[in-house]
Amino acid sequence: MKKLFSIFFIALFAFASAQDKDSKETANRFFYELTFKPKKDSAKLEKVMSVLDIVKDRxxxxxYTVIAQDSILKIQLEMMQKSGVFKDLSKSIRMPKFSEKIVKTYPDMKIQYIERIASGFSPLAIGYNETIKFDWKISNEKEKIGAYNAQKATVEFGGKKWTAWFSSDLPFQDGPYKFSGLPGLIVKIEDEGKNYSWVLQGNKKIPNWEELSYMEKVSNMSLKVTDMPREKFEKTFNDFKKDPFATARPMMTQEIMSKTIPGMDGTIGDMMKKQEKMYKDFFNANDNPIEPPYEKLKVGKVEKVGKAD
Known part of the structure; x- marks a missing residue:
């Protein structure tokens, strides 16, 4: 039963990111409000806070959704550990809108794109690597974006035309998502169709910064990333989205599926169905990706995205 407790606890946080080795550094954290259109044929817009943490070498x-709830979840988990009674945390937490983690290494700005899937009952981080040569066109146009003096630049990426505003007041050649390479931090960027728009809302220093959150640590999600070519990555991740429990289901006997966990409504089988619905609802909520699948990427002014080093 203890093992089953761990299985479903881990499932609740399968979208979180992790690293294999903890590090305590000082990070510059930049908060970007992302406004996006989740459905291609809808005018409805949604918003979420995302963060860019910049440390010495990456x-x-x-x-930011899961990170922001870390202290609340820590309290709830400690209460569960003391009582020995499982609590369905999905009732009290907000799930993120996006599950990917993007790591850029300095100074080469190589990109590692990471997602998490299930391998049996264990979380598995998969990713692909790429180097993108953004062909920025910097104009003389300047504008005040929030508290920062910014300058305009444009680029084509992922089949879209993007307009960015960067500020040399912030000496980082970086930005949200995969964007980088301007002589200052990107404080605003959006595509021509306004499908995705990031605007810098603030920043602060994080002393003793660790990439792993508390919940990731206690969930034992500190796994190495399994790198693969982008085409294979997308196939693997798409297979997971279609059937999140494909690798775990063969291990679940009818006897196990009919058992209950103290504090949980219904059986383990019911919990699996609920988790599966949570996954599918999450993945089906957005059919308007930032960039197209690997096979549809075009060679333009940006080096073909997805070409692994």
Whole structure:
């Protein structure tokens, strides 16, 4: 039963990111409000806070939702550990809008794109590597974006035309998502169709920064990334999205599926169905990706994205 407790606890946080080795550094954290159109044929827009953490040798971009709830989840988990009673945390937490983590290494700005899937009952981080040569066109046009003096630049990426505003007041040649390479931090960037728009909302220093959150540590999600060519990565991840429990289901006997966990409504089988629905709802919520699948990427002014080093 203890093992089953761990299985479903891990499942709740399968979208979180992790690294294999903890590090305690000082990070510059930049908060970007991302406004996006989740459905291609809808005018409805959604918003989420994302963060770009910049440390000495790299930056990490991800959805801020799970990180922001870390202290609350820590309290709830400690209460569960003391009582020995499982609690369905999905009832009290907000799930992120985006599951990817993007790591850029300095100074070469190589990109590692990471997602997490399930391998049996264990989380597995998979990723692909690429180097993108953004052919920025910097104009003389300047504008005040928030508190920063910014300058305009344009680029083509992922089949879209993008307009960015960067500030040399922030001496980082980086930005949200995969964007980088301007002489200053990107404080705003959006595509021509306004499908995706990031705007810098603030920043702060994080002393003793660690890439792993508390919940990731206790969930034993500190795994190495299995790198693969982008085409294989997308196939592997798409297979997971179609059937999130494909590798775990053969291990679940009818006897196990009919058992209950103290504090949980229904059986383990019910919990699996709920988790599966959570996954599918998450993945089906957005059919308007930032960039197209590997096979549809075009060679333009940007080096073909997805070409692994």
């Amino acid at each position: 930056s990490i971009y991800r959805d």
